[in-house]
Amino acid sequence: MAKGVFIHRSDSIYDDSPAERYQFPPQYLSRVSACIGDWIIYYEPSKIRFSKGYFAVAKVGRVVPDPSAPSMYLALIEPGSYLDFVNAVPFNGPLGIVERGVLNEAGRISGRAQSAVRPLSDQDFNRIIDLGIAEEADFLPRVGAAPDASGAHVLQEERVPFIHEVERDRVAYLGSRLVRDRLFRRRVVTAYDARCAITGLKLINGGGRAEVEAAHIRPVEKGGPDVVSNGLALSGTVHWMFDRGLISLADDLEVLVSRQANDGDAIRGLINRTGAALCPVHIADRPHPSFLSWHREHCFKH
Numbered sequence: 609m610a611k612g613v614f615i616h617r618s619d620s621i622y623d624d625s626p627a628e629r630y631q632f633p634p635q636y637l638s639r640v641s642a643c644i645g646d647w648i649i650y651y652e653p654s655k656i657r658f659s660k661g662y663f664a665v666a667k668v669g670r671v672v673p674d675p676s677a678p679s680m681y682l683a684l685i686e687p688g689s690y691l692d693f694v695n696a697v698p699f700n701g702p703l704g705i706v707e708r709g710v711l712n713e714a715g716r717i718s719g720r721a722q723s724a725v726r727p728l729s730d731q732d733f734n735r736i737i738d739l740g741i742a743e744e745a746d747f748l749p750r751v752g753a754a755p756d757a758s759g760a761h762v763l764q765e766e767r768v769p770f771i772h773e774v775e776r777d778r779v780a781y782l783g784s785r786l787v788r789d790r791l792f793r794r795r796v797v798t799a800y801d802a803r804c805a806i807t808g809l810k811l812i813n814g815g816g817r818a819e820v821e822a823a824h825i826r827p828v829e830k831g832g833p834d835v836v837s838n839g840l841a842l843s844g845t846v847h848w849m850f851d852r853g854l855i856s857l858a859d860d861l862e863v864l865v866s867r868q869a870n871d872g873d874a875i876r877g878l879i880n881r882t883g884a885a886l887c888p889v890h891i892a893d894r895p896h897p898s899f900l901s902w903h904r905e906h907c908f909k910h
Contacts, residue, residue, distance in 0.1 A: 611729070623674070626835070641671050643668045644670060644671060647689075651699070665693070670684050694798070695739060709728060709729050709732050788834050796841050802841070806878065824839060825900060837895060838899045846878065849875065851907075
């Protein structure tokens with residue numbers, strides 16, 4: 609097994625869906641096969657406008673011939689392993705080149721940097737992961753209340769220091785459901801600018817924490833990935849209704865209200881005046897039709 613970098617473009621001609629599969633031609637078969645059972649990092653080239661750089665991590669489950677495209681192959685991503693970074697990691701950042709395996713003996717960028725699939729050392733993997741999932745204080749778990757100057761109790765947020773340790777097991781960290789939920793929340797809340805997609809409200813508490821929660825459209829326990837396009841920023845009450853199928857979204861993001869809701873008019877009164885869910889600026893972050901379709905078919909009470 610070996611770690612690797614898979615180049616993915618948002619405008620790719622390949623049939624890629626990063627959380628599910630990566631399509632590639634036969635010349636990369638040996639390199640991709642070496643990654644089976646191990647982790648890879650997705651990279652979007654810097655020449656792409658608004659490039660995300662290194663933007664996600666996933667684990668390769670198996671490699672199969674593509675049944676719909678002769679001579680092509682698919683790297684199938686292990687379900688539940690994909691995770692968007694909360695921070696885009698540039699190829700050449702403030703600390704220099706982060707993927708040092710692409711440098712030649714003279715310290716210059718070699719032709720390896722042009723390979724769509726390339727091996728990645730454990731050291732480079734750890735470095736990119738550390739940068740990609742470093743957290744900020746205002747997105748960390750709530751730890752209790754303390755009195756403010758007036759004596760009232762105000763919810764506080766505590767920052768857990770992000771420690772760069774060579775010995776730390778990043779793989780175990782990436783597999784933690786608690787960690788993944790926290791990172792998913794930060795990524796979704798950021799994409800929606802801390803605003804509820806249904807009500808349009810942007811509420812921030814006294815400690816600077818956004819009121820909205822990160823809802824999976826297709827739940828993790830039902831095979832939903834930790835990708836922003838499978839997420840919505842929702843206030844607590846709306847999140848509760850969404851999970852219980854009292855509301856859903858059409859593919860055009862129109863908000864649907866269940867006929868089984870006991871107070872449909874009140875629910876409609878919560879919806880922002882457009883009647884449709886607000887969505888992130890970046891197209892790749894917007895709710896994917898496949899996840900919306902799953903929610904309507906398996907969760908929504910028609």
